[in-house]
Amino acid sequence: MLDQLMVCEEAARRGGAVLLDWVGRFKVREKGPADLVTEADVASQRAIRDCVLSHFPNHGFLGEEEGVSDRPDAEYVWIVDPLDGTTNYVHQNPQFAVSVALVKAGQVVVGAVYDPSADECFTAQRGAGAQLNGEPISVSTVVSLSEALVAVSFSARVDARSPQIPLFLEIVTRAQAIRRTGSAALNLAGVACGRFDAYWAIDNKPWDVAAGLLLVEEAGGATLSPEGEPVDVMAPRLAVAATPALQRELSGAVGQAKS
Structure with a gap:
């Protein structure tokens, strides 16, 4: 075969x-x-x-x-x-x-x-x-946002009323540092090999993340939605992290920003 x-x-x-x-x-x-x-x-x-x-x-x-x-x-x-x-x-x-x-x-x-x-x-x-x-390759062992380098993705066009803005502010004040590379695929690959500790995005398409999600999973990472549910690859919303503890904290930050 x-x-x-x-x-x-x-x-x-x-x-x-x-x-x-x-x-x-x-x-x-x-x-x-x-x-x-x-x-x-x-x-x-x-x-x-x-x-x-x-x-x-x-x-x-x-x-x-x-x-x-x-x-x-x-x-x-x-x-x-x-x-x-x-x-x-x-x-x-x-x-x-x-x-x-x-x-x-x-x-x-x-x-x-x-x-x-x-x-x-x-x-x-x-x-x-x-x-x-x-x-x-394998993910990092970071368990806390305060020690995490977090990758982010925004929509192509973001205005002042976008729900992504309060979410960004919530995470940037908790994480050690934030990076926006402009490539969802490289963000996920970065989590998989330990260059990033986590990644969140709420407006991806299937082709942006399908391969990268498998990379993170097979490298030992946690791939869930911001609500803590399994990711639907055809309608992806991501709160991906190296460890379950870090993923839970990232999802919690997302939930607090939306409340």
């Missing part, structure tokens, strides 16, 4: 190679206010789609760009973000990534997050652990 994880990593690396090839020579348009898409996004997605469907022609495919959705009711569906961190990419900030995940019955079974700028490929297979360039 063809190795699904091997194909997943191959697809992510192919997408990343396309992104590097397009740096500095793409056109940009807006999908919505402050929501950019480039020719590179589209080219990367096509390369990924061609790779996975050439190996698994009966699988479904859900990609962020161009509304691409093939066989969404198939037993296995690939969920892909060909360029997570488009604004960074447009500004030639190296914090962008490719995210590729394979889902069966709503559960991610393999995933890869590839950072082409650093040539770092984070991979995971359910029940088999998580790796960075083939070496095992």
